[in-house]
Amino acid sequence: MSTPPKAADRPAAPAESLRGILLSRGYGKLLLLSVLLGVPIALACFFFVSLQHEIQHAVWESLPRAVGHAEPPWWWPLPSLLLAGLLLAPVVTRLPDGGGHVPVHGLGGPPLGPRALPGVVFAALATLPLGVVLGPEAPLMALGSGLALLAVRSAKRTAHPEAAMVLGTAGSTTAISTILGGPLVAAVMMVEAAGLAGPRLVVLLLPCLLASGVGALVFTGFGEWTGLSIGALRLPSVPPNTGPDAGDFLWGVPVAVLIALIVGSAHRLGYVTEGWTARRTAVRTVAAAVAVGVCISAYALVTGRSPAEAALSGQVTLGALAADPHAWPVAALVMLVLCKGVAWGICLGALRGGPIFPAVLLGAAAGVACSGLPGFGTTAALAVGIVTSASVVTRLPVTSAVLAVLLMGPDANNQMPLIAVCSVVGFITAQLLERKSPPGPS
Template structure:
C-alpha cells in the first residue's frame, strides 16, 4: 500500500499520520453506509410495489405466473440499462472480484439503477459487489479533491471496508476480508497498522448502518449447539461442508459455459430478459424462498425447518444454485455471497432432516461454510458467516477443523469468475449488432 508523504524511514506510518488519516477513513465509512442504506431503501420500496401493491390491485397471486412476469421484465429493464444508459451498468459482475477496478463517476447512475432493479425484482444476487463499486468510485473522486495526498489504493480499501462493515453490521467481517489482502502487501509495518484505517472505516460504516436501520442481521435464531458426541458430530460436519463445497463446484464448473451461451445472444436486452425468464420459471419450481438475495429467506426457512420435507429441501437447494448461476451469468449486477449463504442453509437443513440427532446449528453452519468457501474462496469470511448465521460462538472450534478438508477440495478448483476474451458489448456495440 502506498503511503503519504512524510512517512518514517521504510514507509511505516507514524501514529500522528494514522490519526490524521482516521478522519477521511471515518467519513468514507459513514458515507459508504449511507449509500448502502439509500439504495437498499429504494430497492425495498420498489419491491413492495412490484410484489405487493400491484398484485393486490390486480387481484393476482404474487407467487404464481407473476413471478415469471416480474423477473422477465426485470431482466429486460436491466438489459436496457446495460445497452443504452451511459456507463452500461458498470463491469459485468461475472468477471470481477468482490473489490473490482474503480469505475468512473459517470458510470455510477447506471450501476445504481441496475442493482436497485435486481434487488427489487427478486434476482438471486446480493448487493455487495455493485455497492462496493459505487462507494469506491465516489470515495476516490471526493478524496482526490479534498485530501489529494491520500493514496488511491488506500481510498479503495477504506471504501470497501466501510461498505462491508455496513453490509454485515460489524467491522469484524471487513477485518477478516482484508487480513489476507493487506498481509500480502509488501508495505512494511505490522498487520494491525495496516488494518487500523480499514477498521476505522468499517467501524464507522457498521455503526451508521445500525443507526439508520440498515445492515444485515446474520443471526437466524438457531438453538445453541450442545455437543453429545463431538468427534462423531465433527465428522458429520466435515462431510456436510465437503458435500456443500462439491455442490457449489458443480455450479462453478458450468458457470463460464452458461455465461458464454448468454453472450452469444449479443444484445443485453435479449440475454438478460431471457435470464429473467429462466429465473422466473425456477422461482415457480422452487417457490418464493428461492427468490431474492436469500438472507431473509434463510431466516424464514430456519424459523420452521420441520415444515419442509427432505425432497422439498433438496429441490430448494438445487433450484437456488441454478438461480445463482443463471443470475450471475445472464448480465445482472450483484454479488454471490448472500445467495450462497441461503444454499448452505438449505443444504444444512436437509442434512439435519436426513441424519437423526444431528444438531441443526452444526448442520447449517457446515453447509454455509462449504458453500461460501467455494464461492468466495476466502476461508476467513466463510468461518465468519458460518458462525454468524448460527449465532453460536461455541461452534467456532468445530468450524476451524471442518474447514480444513473443505479447503483442500476448493483450493485447486476453478473460481466463480469468468475471464472472457472479449468484454461484454457496450451499448454502441450491441446496437450495431
C-alpha cells in the same frame, strides 16, 4: 576488511518504517479522512439498501395482495424477471463499466470509480428487487468505493494514487461492513483478500477498519431511528444446541464436501453463462433473466410454496429456515437447492449483483436437508452449510469462518471447531475443483 555501514546508511527496519508511516502527518490526514468518509458512505448505503428493500416489499408482497393473491402465484417471477432483463440489458451494453463487475468473479477487481456509479445503482435498484438471485453486497462495495474516489477527486488529491487506492478500498470496506454484520468481517476480508504482508497490510487495514467501524455505527443507528428495514445478512434465531459431538464431525466433513460440490457446480455455471452472454449481450441478458424466472416458477409449481423463497438474495428465506428448520420438508429443500442453484448460476454470469448471499442460503438449505442423518444435529448442519458455501464462493476461508460465527450468534462458541474445519474443507474442495477444470468464459 570492509567497515559496517553506519546506522544512517542502513535501510530502516520494518517496524521503524511502519512507525514512521503511522506517525506521519499525511497518514494522520488519511485516517481522519477515512472517518469523515465513513459517515456519508454509510448513510448512502443505508438509504440504498432501505430503498431496495421497500421496492422488494412492494413487488413481492404489496402488489400480489393488491391484485387478489395472498402470496405471489407460481407465475409471478416470469413477468418480473423479464422486466429485470429488459431494464438491465441497456445498462450492461451502454453504460460505463456495464453496471458493475460480473458477479461470477466474486467481489474482487479494482474499486469502481465515480463514472460507474449511475449504472451500478440503477442496475441494483431496478433488478435485484424484481427477483434476481444475487445479493446487494457487490453494488454496495461499488457505491462505497465510487463515493470515496469522488471525494478524493473533489478534494484534488489525485496526485497521490496510493492514498486514493487506500481510500477507495476503505469506502468499499465501509459499505460491506454495513451488510455483513459489522467491521470485523470487513476487516478480516481485507486482510485475507489483500494478500499483503508487514507494514503495507497495516497501512491499508487501519483506514478500512476505522471507516467501516464508523459506517457500521451510523448504519445501525439510522435503522433504529427511522424504523426502516436494512436487510442485513443475519439470523434472528438458530435451533438450540449443546455443541458438536462425534456424530456432527463424522457427518460434517463429508457434508461439507457435498455442499462444496453443489455450490461449486452452480458457480461454474456462471462461467458458462458469462461466455454465452458475451455474444449478443443485450438479447441474451434478457433471455438469461427469463430463464431465472422459469427456475423460480418451477420451484413454486413443484413444491406448492411461494416463489419468493427461491427468488431474490435469500436473506429472508435464510432467516426463516434457521428459525424453524423442521418446517421445511426435505423434498422442498432439495428443490430449493436445485432451482435456486441453477438460477444463481445463471445470474452470476449474466446479471449484476453480489454472489455471497444466495450461496449462503444454498449451503444452509443443503446442510439442513442432511440433518436427518443419524447423529447429525440441525444446528451443526446449518453451521456447516453456511461456512462451506461462503468459503467456496469467496475463496476466503477465514472471512467465511468469522461470518459464520457471527451469524450463529450465542451458539457460535459451541460450533466454532466444526466451523473452522469445514471452512478449510470447503476451500480445499473448491481449489481442487478449480484445478481440475480451470474456470473461464468460453
